[in-house]
Amino acid sequence: MRVLTVVGNRPQFVKAAAVSSRLRAVGEEVLVHTGQHYDDALSRVFFDELELPRPEHRFELGGGSNTEQTARMLSAIAPLLGDVDAVLVYGDTNSTLAGALAAAQAGVPVAHVEAGMRSYDRSMPEELNRVLTDHASSLLLCSSEAAAETLRGEQVVGAVKVVGDVMVDVFELLAPRADAFVLGTLGVTHGEYLLATAHRAGNVDDPTRLRALVDVLTGMPLPVVLPLHPRTRARLDAAGLLEALEGVIVAPPLGYLEFTALVVGARAVLTDSGGVQKEAYLAGVPCVTLRATTEWRETIDAGWNVLVDLDADAARAALARPVPAERPPLYGDGQAGARVVDALVRMVG
Ligand code: UDP
Structure with a gap:
């Protein structure tokens, strides 16, 4: 074959x-x-x-x-x-x-x-x-x-x-080897920060939506770690919005082992990524999805993921929700x- x-x-x-x-x-x-x-x-x-x-x-x-x-x-x-x-x-x-x-x-x-x-x-x-x-x-x-x-x-x-x-296979194999050293490097403590990623065209290519994304990330009740995708960095730079990410801990895009440690240690994840919604679920970390729709609907139905689009109030409300008791193997x-x-x-x- x-x-x-x-x-x-x-x-x-x-x-x-x-x-x-x-x-x-x-x-x-x-x-x-x-x-x-x-x-x-x-x-x-x-x-x-x-x-x-x-x-x-x-x-x-x-x-x-x-x-x-x-x-x-x-x-x-x-x-x-x-x-x-x-x-x-x-x-x-x-x-x-x-x-x-x-x-x-x-x-x-x-x-x-x-x-x-x-x-x-x-x-x-x-x-x-x-x-x-x-x-x-x-x-x-x-x-x-x-x-x-x-x-x-x-x-x-x-x-x-x-x-x-297949992402479950990789997560189960590598999460035990996740590199938690990165938390200290970024100055955050387990359970006391939010992890954010954003790179969808619909969120970063339109300057108005990009501004709304910045407002969400800067309006959160806990420190936000943002490993910045090159596409998003370029769009923020072009719109003069990099400096507006006040208080956000901006990091370069990370390798899988460091990124997984940040998922596992986060109080919650804010993301427009497909894979990261899934990985947050696998890690037992609530997810707030910065989109109006998702293809990973099972995570919503299970109560671990909330769609808030780029609405900062809705994101804060989602973060205040209790963590569900059950986490069935969806995938x-x-x-x-x-x-x-x-x-x-x-x-x-
Ligand atoms: N990821 C990573 N480092 C980062 C951000 C993401 O290793 O700084 C990993 C994450 O664990 C997941 C995958 O990249 O396995 C998700 O990729 P991305 O968000 O770019 O794509 P999508 O899933 O939205 O298509």
Whole structure:
């Protein structure tokens, strides 16, 4: 079995870490890094910490509009498909869609990990990528039963299988090795700070929304640690808003082990990230999501996550809520990576 895996950005390196070595134990993997995230803080540190193999193909296809980026990726991936049995893609980025579409056009079966997630907000580029990838896929590997139901409702043509969430595998393996030294470095104490991340286009590209984001982050009742995504830093800088983050403890983007320590130690997490909503839940830390919608609806239903968009009052009210007593395993048992590989072996034969 020869599988071409396409990754390109930070969350995909995390997800691939649950699968890559298992896949290489039973077949051949050709790892393609599109370079959607290329700086060391968003890329190399993850390959090192998560012990991901060096990519067989490494491109620099980031930058430009979503359309340009996806087009460049399609052109780069298509020539690599000659002798592969399947293409494996993760999540909802331009790299995901480009990998899936190039494969589907070449008649190569596509397996999509994290299939069936929906925010039902088509203005999010990620939502379009999710829907299109799912409908181009032969094997739809879901994090939850609800995601599988969604796909059945959409009558996708591929086979739908619930495998659990690969980020659970990585979190369970690496959370015990999380690097809590970072709390002292940033001058915060376990349980007495909030951890924030923000980088969604809908929150940072529009100056009015960016200002509202700054107002949320500066209006919190506890110190806020903000590992700043380069995109957000660039937008804040351009809008002259970096200085407005008064009192916020701004850090560079962190590696997985330091970031996980900050999640585990936080009183609550404020985020517009998909993966971080999930990881807060896994850590038993309440999450306040700085969006109006989420594809990780199970965390809302379980009472651990609240959607506040960019409303500072709503964020403060969410932080004052009691922590729920129950935290059921919403996204599987930490063995999703093994099930992904089993499903691939079955599909390819
Ligand atoms: N993450 C990290 N360092 C940071 C911020 C996030 O290691 O400074 C990790 C986080 O633990 C999660 C992933 O990056 O596994 C989430 O990535 P991101 O928020 O960029 O993407 P999204 O999930 O929103 O697509």
